[in-house]
Amino acid sequence: MATFREMRVHEIVEDSSLSTEQKIAELRDIETEARGLQRAASESPMSDDDGWQDELRQVRFALEKLGAKEPMKGAATL
Numbered sequence: 001m002a003t004f005r006e007m008r009v010h011e012i013v014e015d016s017s018l019s020t021e022q023k024i025a026e027l028r029d030i031e032t033e034a035r036g037l038q039r040a041a042s043e044s045p046m047s048d049d050d051g052w053q054d055e056l057r058q059v060r061f062a063l064e065k066l067g068a069k070e071p072m073k074g075a076a077t078l
Contacts, residue, residue: 006055008030009030012030013065024066024068027068028063034059037055038056
């Protein structure tokens, strides 16, 4: 079963009213949120199979499909 975030990623990619740049910007917002949730999960006693990694993978796959360049990484990124 797809999560809300995964469905939203699909909607963004398929939305013909958005430019590629707009799609990438919206996906970056979702990626940031998913990365934050993944970081929080890694710092708490949550289950190893919490699903955050799969959601982050879906966002990154969609960004790659749109030809987005990988952002600069800093010390605080996962």
